[in-house]
Each structure stands twice: as structure tokens, then as C-alpha cells.
Amino acid sequence: MGNPATPLGGRSPFDGRRRRRDSCDASRSSTPSVSSGRNPVSIAARAISSCFGSPEARSPSPTDDSEDFKAPYVTPSLSTQGSSHGSLQGSRRRSMGMHTDGSSHSRHQPGAMRLTITEIMMATKNFSPSLMIGQGGSGTVYKAQLADGTVVAVKRAKKNANNSRMDAEFQNEIQTLACIEHLNLVRLHGFLEHQDERLVVVEYVPNGTLREHLDCQRGKILELATRLEIAIDVAHAITYLHMYSDNPIIHRDIKSSNILLTDNLRAKVADFGFARLFMVESDATHVSTQVKGTAGYLDPEYLRTYQLTVKSDVYSFGVLLVELVSGRRPIEPRRELNERLTANWAMKKFMKGSGIQTLDPNLQPSLATNFVVEKILELALLCLAPTKKSRPSMRRCAEILWTVRKDYREILSSDLHFPPSGQRNH
Template sequence: MRSSRSRGSSSGGVRTPEPWEFSQSSSSSSSSGSKRSDSSRNPIQIAARAIGSCFVPMEPHLPTGNPGDGFRYQSSIAAPSVSVHGSTHGVDKKNLGRLGMFGSGRGYSGKGYSSQKEPGTMKFTMTEINRATKNFSASLKIGQGGFGTVYKGKLEDGTFIAVKRAKKTLNDSHLGVEFQSEIKTMAQVEHLNLVKFFGFLEHGDEKIVVVEYVPNGTLREHLDCLKGKPLDLAARLDIAIDVAHAITYLHMYSDHPIIHRDIKSSNILLTDTLRAKVADFGFARLGATDGDATHVSTQVKGTAGYLDPEYLRTYQLTDKSDVFSFGVLLVELVSGRRPIETKREIVERITAKWAMKKFTEGNALQTLDSNLLPTPAANLALEKILELSFQCLAPTRQSRPSMRRCAEILWSIRKDYRELLSSDPPCPRMRSSMNEKIAHDHIEVLIMLQLLISPACFPY
């Protein structure tokens, strides 16, 4: 029985479904060839498309088959239901979480799929933990963070686990809050793209969190090419969609809205089949539940480079803070760069800001990870992913899309990417038709882009 691993990559304070009830985005335009027309290189038009696609109305369609592979549609997005092995059953939020959302290019069966143990129901003793980790052997250490150290373990029934062992100085009030936050949050969520929580243990001065072991490292390790060959663009798109599904579940479909507050590449774990699982709930916080409340006032926590500047300035936390972090993650995915590149020239140091400038100048291709081959399909996907990321990076939360909307747009981008990969480059007439779909409100776009590129958007 295989399971997966969680890494404690955080370091206190600011730190360095399958089918579901969703509509498919119509914002992603048809595929285009490698040679773009002059109008498609117009910075104003490119920028307009980046902002304008925020406001494209969603199609009232719902995938009920295998998304991206000739699925059928139905028109309601009301009562949630899911199709499993040909039969449809009404399910509650918990069951939606278990099944996941949308679809991705790879299934969960076989290698990489986690244990079927119910989350949070396992009881552990210190003797079992010591036996599973060989008394916290240094050879089984797989991660280190502000909370403590993470070890790989193996239970007597063969299940692999990740054991997060808190620092012995956990009398530190902040670390104690992180421990309580993690176990409370993980105990109430369950989703295929979230690291599964097995249980916790408090024994004397020992505080232990036990989660599934995810065997293939973090997304950041893969982007740094520390785990073999580089991720191709198709895998990166699938990973982005998996993460979007997980965060959408936290924001909309958990028992109470949950804001993760630390979405970053080192908190995204990958299975052997490159399915993504979001980990580390030490900074997670319940969102506003009062119908009139628009935010939660709380001290700033997160990781430099991913922090929402509006939250940093006002101490007002909303689910759009996760959206901002996700926008940074999208730029990281396509560029391969870290959010803050301290060894680069000043103009390239803040990766998202650098990528925005390249994009608005019509040089989006210069932001593509050198490990990725520039092809017509890749170039189109790159531009559209950057469009979405810049929407997520808007200076104010009202201007950012929801995570659900992000998932829809990414799904559409993946669909177009696959179609273009499997077909010849479109003719010039088709490319011209695509270009006519670009938004035309130049003045608003210029104002928005000026705000996006301003220092206030990236105060690091």
C-alpha cells in the first residue's frame, strides 16, 4: 500500500476531482501558429487580452466525461454530482473532496496513489512513531522547516508516511499556533490534490503530525532539475490545474472556507505519476464566514516573493491572497525561475515583475524556461498562462479572478495546447481571426499594466 510525503519547508513568519461541477472557460482563444501577425505583437493588444479575459463570461457547460478528451456537457452547475465508473451519485462536500475536480492527463491509479486510510482517524503511539522512523534516523530525514523536521517512515502494515516532528522549542507561541492550525485544518479537508492527513500525536514535549508520503519530491526540486529530466510543458499545465483544483476546494467546498496562505513551489509535492498535492497547512486560516464580512484581519504570514501586497499593507486576508500567490507560481512554472532571483540584475530580480515587462513588450517567449522547447503550441500556452498569471497578480483583490475561474481558464489552455500539438499550424486567415478577438479598451489596459508593474505590487 503506497502513500505520499509532506515536506515542512516553511520557516516561521515570512518564509524564504476528477469530474466536478465546473463550467469550462471560453476565455482561451483557438490555437495559433509560431509566426504571429504584427497585430498580435502589438503590446497594447497583448496587454488588453491579459486584462480583458478576466471579464469573459463563462459558458454554462459542465463536463461529465473525461475532460479534455471529447467529454459531454450538461447545463446545470447546481446540485453537485459526480460520475464514477459509469454511475452518478449525489455527494456532499467531503465526497467531492475525495473525488477531486475536473480531470487531468493522468489517472491516480497505480504508482503515486495514496493509501485509502481515512484522514485523521489513525491513532499513534510514540513507540510506533519511533519504530516507523527508526528513532528519527538522519538517513530518513526528507525535509526541514520552521516547524521542525520531516522524516520518512513505514508502518507495520507497509504504509509509507511522512512524520513532521516539531522542534523541541515548541513552547514558542507562534510554532504552537502553527501546530494547532495544521492539525485542525487537515482534519477537516480531503481532496486528491491535498496531502492526506493520517493523525497526530502529543507525547510530553513531542508534537508529531503524520501525513501521507509523497515519493517524488517538490515542484521546486523538479524545476531545479534535481529529480531527473526537466518537466515538460504538458506536465506543468497538469500540475497547475491540480493545484488550482486543490485551492478551489479549500476556498469553496471545504466545510468552512480555508485560506492556505503559503502556496509556493516547495509546498507542492509530486507523485510518481507527477500528480500534484498541496502540503503544509501551518499558516492556513479559516476565511470569513460571516455573510457581511469581506476579509479576516490577521498578522501577515507567508513567504517573501509570494505575498499578496494588499494583505501585506492592510493585514486584511482574503482568498484572493492565495490567488496572488498562485499567480506567482504560474510565472515560476513557465519560467523555471524562483520568485526572487537574488543573483540576477535588479531588473530581473523579481521574476513576476520581469515577466510582466517582457510580456507587455511583446517578448513573452524570452520568459520561457530554457529547458522547454519553443513550439507553436508552447508559445500559445505560454502567452495564455502569463495572461492568467497577471490577472492573479492584480494589485487589488477585486481585480483578481477566483481560484475556480483560474482552474477553468487553465483547463481551456490545456485543451487548446493539446489540440495544437496534434494538428498542423493554423493558416494565416485563422491566425488573423484569432487576433480579432483581442480586447480594444487601450486606456484601461495601460492604466492596469502601469499598476501591475509598479513597485507597490512587489514590495520585496
């Protein structure tokens, strides 16, 4: 029998206070609003024209901000400290950045669960293939039920000769998960190191991945309104990581297969094995690091310079927005050559004024649908700018999506009040 899992440490007072700032936003007014009323094609095309045309790119012109990003309901919560391998100082979470479901006071703190290898083996039925719910480059995920009835997900790191990389990702994930808590982020329960086993126990999210839903592997097709809500959830989660966690965190692997959906189709961002955390004391805006991520989502500037910034997550989010609209994967090798890179194909369509042609064929066009498609693709174009300075912050992305949702609901409401002209009484 193994020793009980070591929790992620006790709490210690956080001596320094991180000054309030948006580290990834040079100026909020420098990012054009999707709902500004200007020609969206010309605004967005200027932002990243060098991606698909002339190398001379001009920054978008300043416009007024739209509706400010606000948390609907927030409650402060204590974070935990890091693992014994790399301590992270804990502090009381800023209330503005901590979204909760109203029950955070009754739950254990992240990472506080203590488990033994025997308990894990029993909960997973010796890692039974029948309980496997996911598999990736870094390990396999199992659904498990603990002795007290709690259903969790257990991520089991791969075992191979080169364990140094796996160990680094394991430590990275538990250290990151230990200092975050947000409604749209998968929550850490605990972890265990036993001989050559590296196990992370996290919240179980029952409704599969966003990619599975877009591939229609989960039954009902995701409606466009639901896709917009998912985009907003993910934007909130990444904004929290960049701005409101104890230290800024870059996820580095934002993609549809790392977004889990609850039974009511709320999104939760998962898999922090590649995440990079900036220490407050360094006040760093970028870091030189080995490129990590997933093909099709990788920031081209990061690939070229090895300089990782929060705007690398923004680029990946832009790819995700295109996925939500089109239903396609980022790379489609079986399609014609000009359609294989989905983001490039969609942006060219949008810049020619044919954005609606990128709509997932499972969705029906309408006045409201056409509006949302145009606005989401316009935002995607800004996120996919070739340089970080031309991309909006994630906070700004959230603000824009809130405005799109508001306008979309108004269009739907007006459609309900005014039936098609052929059905009106004359």
C-alpha cells in the same frame, strides 16, 4: 511509553448548511477569458497596469465565459471533526467539490489513525537523519514505515523557547487537514502530542517537490505539458479549499516547495501550518491577521492592509504560474537588478510582447509551446493584479487552464497531421 494519539474526534451532525456560493468571485463574467480572441496584452495590461506603470488601473472588460469548470469524477466523503483544542463540525462533502481516485470508500477517514510515541520512534528509527526528506521553518519531515507496512511522512515540529507559535501552527494544521479530502491535497493520517513533541502523520508523496523538479534535482526535466497539468492540479486543490470544503480555507503559503509530486507527476498541495479557516456562521469575506507566508509569493494588498482574503492565494498562484513557465525562483538575488523579482520581470516581458523570452531554457520553443507560454503568462498577469477585485477566482483560473490545455492539445494534434513545409510532398 506515551499515550495513544488522540484522534481528531468523533463525528457530529452538521446542523447548518452552507449556502452554495463562490465567496471569492464577484462576477464570473467580469474576468476575461484567456481564449477570448482579444489582444491578450491589452486585456491583461489593463488588469494590473498599476503594478508596473501608472497608478490608475482599470478593471478588465466583461467577456463571455469559456468552458465551465467541472469535476471529472467525484464521490462524497465524510469529513472528521476537529481536535479537542478546536472542534470543527463535520459534514458530508459536496460531491461537486470532492475529487477522488475512486478508492475513497476503502480508506480510513482523514486523521483516524491512532499511534503512540513508541510506534513513531520505531517507524522513524528515532528520527534518523537518513530518513529526513524535508526541512522548513516550522519543522522537519521524515519518511517512515509503520508496523503494518504503510509508508507515511512524519512532520516533527521544531522545539524552541517560543513554543506558542509552533503550537498554534500545529493545531492549525491538524484542524485544517482533518476537514479536507481531495486528490490534489496531502492527506492526514493522524497526529500525536507527547510531552514537547508535536507530530503530524500525513500521506507520503514519493517524488519530491515541484521546486526540486524545476531545479532539475530529480533527473528528467518537466515538459511543458506536465507543467500545465500541475498548474491545473493546484488550481483544483485551491478551488476546493476556497469553495467546497466544509468551511472556506485560505492556504496562505502556496509555493513550489509546498507542492509535492507523485510518481506519475500528479501534484498534491501540502503544509497547512499557515492556513486560515473561515467559520460558515461568520460569512466573512476577509479577516485582519498577522501577515504570514513566503517572500516572493505574498499578496501586496495583504502586506499593506493585513486583510487576508481568498484572493491572496490567487496572487501566490500567479507567482507559481510564472515559476512553471520560467523555471526561476520568485526571487533571484544573483541576477541583474531588473530580473531579481521574477514575476515583475516576466510580466514586463509579456506586456512588451516578448513573453516567450521568459521560457525556461531547458524547454524548446515551438508553435504549441509559444501558445501555452502566452496564455499562462496572461493568466498570471490577472492573478498578480495589485488589488483583489481585479483578480479572478481560483475556480475561474481552473476554467481558463482547462481551455488552454484543450487548445494546446489541438495544436499538437494539428502539428502531428501536418509535417513541416519542407518535408511535405508537393
